[in-house]
Amino acid sequence: MKKLFANVDQVVLSMAGLRLFSGLIEITAAIVIFMLNDVKKAIIVNSMLAVVGPVIFISTMMIGLISLADEISFSKLIFILIGVGFILYGIYK
Numbered sequence: 001m002k003k004l005f006a007n008v009d010q011v012v013l014s015m016a017g018l019r020l021f022s023g024l025i026e027i028t029a030a031i032v033i034f035m036l037n038d039v040k041k042a043i044i045v046n047s048m049l050a051v052v053g054p055v056i057f058i059s060t061m062m063i064g065l066i067s068l069a070d071e072i073s074f075s076k077l078i079f080i081l082i083g084v085g086f087i088l089y090g091i092y093k
Contacts, residue, residue, distance in 0.1 A: 011067040015060045022056040025049070054088060 005013060029049050033042040061084055069077065 004079050011063060015063050018056055018063070022052060032053055054091060058084070058088075 020027050029045050036042060036045070042056065065072075065077065065080060072080075
């Protein structure tokens with residue numbers, strides 16, 4: 001297994017791992033919704049997922065940006081952060 005991931009960048013591996021973790025949370029929530037079999041409870045579970053998505057998004061973006069911080073100019077980094085802010089604003093408004 002170590003040889004499989006030997007040539008993969010650790011930053012990419014951690015970003016992919018977070019996305020896999022997020023997917024597992026989504027699948028688990030879908031199973032819970034099926035098991036609950038109630039619309040009100042399903043909405044509560046779904047509302048909890050509304051928090052997970054942006055947290056994973058911000059985490060993966062920050063991991064990527066931190067690894068690229070020495071390669072990207074400060075002004076480009078500011079524009080990327082503004083873009084992420086707009087995405088989050090669009091999600092919550």
